[in-house]
Structure formats: structure tokens, C-alpha cells
Amino acid sequence: MEFYAQPAFFALLALAVVPAFVLGATGRRIKPYGFAVSLAFLFLLFSHNVPGLVALLFFLLFSTTITFVYLRARPPLLGRVGPFLLLLPLAVYKLTSALWGSSLAASEIDFPAVTLPPEGLPFTIFLPTAFSADFLGFIGISYMTFKTVQVFLESKDGLITTMRLTDYLYFLLFFAPFTSGPIDRSRRFITEVTTALPRATYLDMFGKGLLLFLAGLLYKVVLAAIIFEAYSWQPTRTMTGIFDLILLLKDTYGYGIYLFFDFAGYSLMAMGVGFCFGIRLPRNFRAPFLAVDIKDFWNRWHISLSFWLRDFVFMRFTRIALRRKWFTSRLTPACLGYLLNMGLMGVWHGLTLDYIAYGLFHGLFLAGTEIYQKKSQFYRRYRDRRWYKLLSWAITINLVFFGFALFSGQVLGS
Amino acid sequence: MQRSDIVDRVTALIVDMTGEPQIATEPNSDLFASGLLDSLAAVELLVALEDEFSVEIPPTAVERDDIRTINSIVTQIERFTV
Numbered sequence: 001m002e003f004y005a006q007p008a009f010f011a012l013l014a015l016a017v018v019p020a021f022v023l024g025a026t027g028r029r030i031k032p033y034g035f036a037v038s039l040a041f042l043f044l045l046f047s048h049n050v051p052g053l054v055a056l057l058f059f060l061l062f063s064t065t066i067t068f069v070y071l072r073a074r075p076p077l078l079g080r081v082g083p084f085l086l087l088l089p090l091a092v093y094k095l096t097s098a099l100w101g102s103s104l105a106a107s108e109i110d111f112p113a114v115t116l117p118p119e120g121l122p123f124t125i126f127l128p129t130a131f132s133a134d135f136l137g138f139i140g141i142s143y144m145t146f147k148t149v150q151v152f153l154e155s156k157d158g159l160i161t162t163m164r165l166t167d168y169l170y171f172l173l174f175f176a177p178f179t180s181g182p183i184d185r186s187r188r189f190i191t192e193v194t195t196a197l198p199r200a201t202y203l204d205m206f207g208k209g210l211l212l213f214l215a216g217l218l219y220k221v222v223l224a225a226i227i228f229e230a231y232s233w234q235p236t237r238t239m240t241g242i243f244d245l246i247l248l249l250k251d252t253y254g255y256g257i258y259l260f261f262d263f264a265g266y267s268l269m270a271m272g273v274g275f276c277f278g279i280r281l282p283r284n285f286r287a288p289f290l291a292v293d294i295k296d297f298w299n300r301w302h303i304s305l306s307f308w309l310r311d312f313v314f315m316r317f318t319r320i321a322l323r324r325k326w327f328t329s330r331l332t333p334a335c336l337g338y339l340l341n342m343g344l345m346g347v348w349h350g351l352t353l354d355y356i357a358y359g360l361f362h363g364l365f366l367a368g369t370e371i372y373q374k375k376s377q378f379y380r381r382y383r384d385r386r387w388y389k390l391l392s393w394a395i396t397i398n399l400v401f402f403g404f405a406l407f408s409g410q411v412l413g414s
Numbered sequence: 415m416q417r418s419d420i421v422d423r424v425t426a427l428i429v430d431m432t433g434e435p436q437i438a439t440e441p442n443s444d445l446f447a448s449g450l451l452d453s454l455a456a457v458e459l460l461v462a463l464e465d466e467f468s469v470e471i472p473p474t475a476v477e478r479d480d481i482r483t484i485n486s487i488v489t490q491i492e493r494f495t496v
Contacts, residue, residue: 154474157472157473157474157475158472159472159474185474310453311474315453315456315457315460315473316473318457319457319460319473322461323461330454333454334454337454370454383449
């Protein structure tokens with residue numbers, strides 16, 4: 001069963017929310033019920049995918065052992081290698097899927113499963129199918145890896161000192177964001193699920209949750225579907241004249257807008273379900289197409305991913321580089337940090353030329369913006385002017401759509 | 415350590431980092447919204463605060479909302495120096 005795509009999921013979800021509402025509205029903790037419901041939904045998700053289920057169970061055993069051994073004993077060697085060990089299943093899966101082809105592909109990597117496209121279109125890459133050659137892979141592995149690494153690094157930082165096994169497993173397995181995020185953070189999650197919410201607070205959350213879910217449904221099922229019909233994606237379009245160029249532009253912009261409504265719609269639904277279960281899942285989009293520069297864009301697009309990378313890659317790299325004085329210019333660590341950040345983001349999407357080019361493109365775009373904003377007198381003088389913001393927005397948004405074209409394979413077609 | 419002492423030292427650091435002396439008179443001004451702090455500057459600020467106050471502040475120990483203003487930064491320093 002696909003989450004947020006099949007009618008059966010929505011019907012079961014409606015049934016599953018009712019007891020959560022009763023528990024929340026009577027001031028009781030939802031966690032035990034939420035955990036049981038999550039296991040049931042995951043059983044349905046993997047019901048026709050035994051290898052995926054085995055890979056998930058292995059992943060859980062592996063990450064739980066590493067994390068809890070570290071939390072109990074804090075061996076220094078494990079502290080150093082732990083994050084890399086936790087990344088290992090994902091790395092092996094990426095490598096094997098790059099070598100032998102992936103059956104899970106982007107559906108579990110970045111974007112959620114989408115409305116079924118007409119047969120033959122390359123959007124089938126977004127649809128999860130049966131497990132094939134993906135060693136250690138399962139739907140949701142990427143998002144779960146982010147969570148396990150976050151818990152480990154914050155344990156190493158001393159921000160997490162103890163954790164109950166059930167809390168850890170519930171954090172990893174909560175079904176609402178399981179397949180495609182938003183990427184949650186454990187400290188807030190565990191505080192929320194271990195505390196019974198006051199009745200009024202829960203009722204307020206539940207109301208918001210329903211609204212978010214309905215907005216997401218509108219985005220994904222209605223608007224994304226309409227936009228999907230309005231363009232066709234042809235990776236091998238032959239450019240013979242101006243008309244073909246117009247069609248190419250239509251497809252490029254159509255794809256980007258479709259991607260937003262589909263992914264933002266999914267994220268809103270996941271967030272809404274989270275609220276109904278008393279969990280404030282983080283927001284994933286904030287009007288990204290209004291961004292006035294690329295730094296602003298990454299504060300608005302796939303926020304839970306970009307903030308995760310900011311906190312656990314960019315900030316750590318630049319902090320070490322600044323503290324150890326690796327570079328004389330303060331801009332160098334920032335530029336390298338952006339390239340590292342976005343390069344990793346590209347590789348995380350998949351080991352293909354399109355994804356890697358997409359990541360590097362954004363890394364260069366961010367680094368270039370950083371240099372420009374720090375060095376340019378013109379920017380300092382005019383950045384608050386309306387015409388400047390409009391110009392900056394127009395340049396940014398067109399380059400963002402070029403990035404989507406890179407991502408989708410419309411440019412390189414690899 | 416007195417709060418006023420922390421305020422003075424934090425203010426001096428931020429003025430030095432941003433090159434904007436008038437920020438000293440606006441302890442509740444949003445440093446991110448005004449463009450004086452960004453992701454890189456936030457890291458630089460954390461490193462500078464660690465050196466200045468001999469504390470260790472892990473990157474995710476403070477949310478961005480916790481270091482938006484001089485006053486909120488001072489509150490965080492009080493937390494870490496206890």
C-alpha cells in the first residue's frame with residue numbers, strides 16, 4: 001500500500017485518526033496507540049515487499065545497536081566512526097542501486113510517490129515498485145538515516161544523554177513522515193509524545209491538522225494533477241525551431257510547479273496527520289517561489305532537508321574550518337561548506353549525473369551568492385530597493401527552475 | 415557573571431562582526447531579519463561566543479530563534495555559563 005496515494009490508505013487513515021482524537025481530546029497520551037498504528041501501517045507498506053521489510057529490520061537492529069551502545073558506554077572510537085557506520089546501509093544501497101538500477105529511486109529519496117503518470121513517461125522513476133537489486137534498501141531509508149545520524153550526533157554533543165528504546169523506535173517508525181519526510185528532530189518529538197497534551201491544546205492542534213491535511217490533499221490530488229496534465233516531459237526533444245524552445249520552457253516550468261504542488265501537498269498531509277497524533281511535524285515549504293535569492297530559497301524549499309544539512313553538515317564544517325583556521329579568508333569555508341552541503345544533497349538523491357549536477361549547481365549558486373553579497377557595494381547599496389528585490393527574484397527563480405530541469409534529467413538526460 | 419557584563423561583551427562581538435555600531439542601541443533588533451546575520455555569520459558568532467565566554471555550544475544546542483537578538487543571545491550565554 002502506498003502512503004498518501006491510494007484510496008485504501010486514506011480510508012484506513014480516517015479510521016486510525018478517530019481513536020487518536022478520542023485519546024487526545026480526553027487528555028491522554030497518544031504515543032502507545034500511535035506506535036501500534038505506525039507498526040500496522042508499516043506492515044501494510046511492506047506487505048508485498050518482504051526483502052524491503054528484512055532490510056528495514058536489519059537497519060533498525062544496526063542503528064539501534066550503534067546508538068544505544070554509544071549512549072550507554074560512550075566509547076570514543078564509536079563516537080568518531082558512529083555517524084559513518086550509520087550512513088553505511090544508505091551508502092551501500094546507493095552504490096548497489098547505481099550499479100544495478102534502483103526499484104525505489106526518488107520516491108523514497110526526495111519526493112513522495114505521485115499520481116500515476118501516463119505509461120512511458122519518465123515520471124515512473126517516482127513510483128515505488130517491488131524490491132529488485134537494491135541491497136539493504138527499503139522505502140524510507142534516506143529519511144530514517146537522517147534521523148539516526150541526528151540522534152547520534154546530538155548524543156555525541158551531549159544534547160541527548162538518555163533515551164528510551166520505545167521512544168527511539170517510535171521516532172524512527174512514526175508512519176506519517178516515514179516515506180518522504182518531513183525530517184523530524186528527536187528531542188522535540190520525544191518531548192511531545194511523552195507528554196500528555198492539555199485538552200484545549202490538542203483540540204487546537206487537531207483542527208490545524210485537519211486543515212493542513214485538506215490543504216495538502218488539494219495541492220497533491222487536485223492542483224498537481226491538473227498541472228501534470230498541462231505539460232509533457234520529453235528528455236530527447238529535438239530543437240528545430242522557436243516553437244520547440246517554447247515547448248521546452250513550458251515543460252521546464254510546468255515540471256517545477258508540478259513538483260512543488262506534489263511534494264508540498266504530500267508534506268502538508270504528513271504534517272496534518274502528525275498534528276492529529278499530537279506531533280508537531282516541521283513545516284517543509286514556505287512559499288518557495290517568492291524567494292528573493294537562493295539562500296532565501298533554501299530557507300523555503302524542502303526546509304527540513306535544507307535545515308538538516310545546514311545544522312549537521314554546513315555548520316559543523318565551517319565551525320571546524322574557522323576554529324582550526326584552515327583558510328585565511330572567511331568566505332572560503334562558507335563557499336566550500338555550500339559546495340559540500342549541496343554536493344552531498346545531490347549524491348543523496350542518487351549517484352547519477354543529473355542529481356550530482358543538480359547538487360553542484362546549487363552549491364555553486366549559493367557560494368556565488370555568498371561572495372556577491374559579501375563583496376558587492378552594489379548589493380549593499382540597493383538590496384532594500386523594490387526594483388532590486390524584483391530583479392533578484394526574477395534571476396533566482398529562473399535559475400531555480402533551471403535546477404529543476406537539471407534534476408529531472410531534461411538538461412543532461414542521464 | 416553579571417548580565418550587564420555579558421550584554422557588553424556580546425554587543426561588542428556583534429558590532430565587531432557586523433561592522434554596524436548602531437546595533438548596540440537596538441538589543442531587541444532581529445539580526446537575521448535585518449540581514450546582519452546569516453548561516454555563516456551564525457557559525458562565526460557561535461565560535462566567537464565560545465572563545466569569549468569559554469563555553470562549548472554545539473551547533474544544534476540553540477535554535478536560530480534563540481539567537482535572533484542581542485538580548486536573546488545574552489540569555490543563551492547565561493544558560494551555558496551556569
